Amino acid sequence: MTTYLFPPSPIPAIPVAGSNDRYPVRRIFCVGRNYEAHAKEMGVQVDREAPFYFTKAADTYVPSGASISYPPGTSNYHYEMELVAVIGKAGFEIPREQALEHVFGYACGLDMTRRDLQLAAREQRRPWDLGKDVEQSAVISAIVPAQQCGHPSSGAIELRVNGEQKQSSDLSLLIHGISDLIAHLSRYYHLTPGDVIFTGTPEGVGPVVAGDHIAGSIAGLGDISLTIQAA
Numbered sequence: 001m002t003t004y005l006f007p008p009s010p011i012p013a014i015p016v017a018g019s020n021d022r023y024p025v026r027r028i029f030c031v032g033r034n035y036e037a038h039a040k041e042m043g044v045q046v047d048r049e050a051p052f053y054f055t056k057a058a059d060t061y062v063p064s065g066a067s068i069s070y071p072p073g074t075s076n077y078h079y080e081m082e083l084v085a086v087i088g089k090a091g092f093e094i095p096r097e098q099a100l101e102h103v104f105g106y107a108c109g110l111d112m113t114r115r116d117l118q119l120a121a122r123e124q125r126r127p128w129d130l131g132k133d134v135e136q137s138a139v140i141s142a143i144v145p146a147q148q149c150g151h152p153s154s155g156a157i158e159l160r161v162n163g164e165q166k167q168s169s170d171l172s173l174l175i176h177g178i179s180d181l182i183a184h185l186s187r188y189y190h191l192t193p194g195d196v197i198f199t200g201t202p203e204g205v206g207p208v209v210a211g212d213h214i215a216g217s218i219a220g221l222g223d224i225s226l227t228i229q230a231a
């Protein structure tokens, strides 16, 4: 029998709406520059040919409604409101036409970002980990099974900070939609249940400070919230 040197970390698990089930997280993939207007505000071109990705460790997950401390090492911590898709069926080299069969459901996500560190890395052609793979930076709301909500290809996505609207867009403006992302990502990874995909943020990203309250929503998928505390 295996004995561990110390107790293994608990498995991060996302609530499923309307159920006592939880969705255990294996990997978190995040898509960059997937809305034209956001790429523009970041001063970069979009690539319509192929999406690109970065990852966050599974244990960066925090549930909607959490209060987190302002993270270390940054003075420009940003929100990014995103549609999240979670895989429910394993697959490799999944054809675009079958991609949606592999989605268990959808949620609202916040890809919290140390923007100063991300941009410094970008400038130096270094990986984005310090900017993106931040403790407590993958905020995800309860998953709505696709059986209930279908596969959203349009609908409002928006975010407010302290009640003030900061992001307001529509899922129809995603450059690479859910089917495209799954078809593409599964050429490089053997996707399995537990794999989570943040699909990218629309324009209007910006900083938060201690004391701020973030609230976002996506049509048909409910709300997400996060409170920032002093470090």
Ligand code: MN
Pocket (backbone or CB within 6 Å): 030, 031, 032, 080, 082, 111, 198, 200, 201
């Ligand atoms: Mn993002």
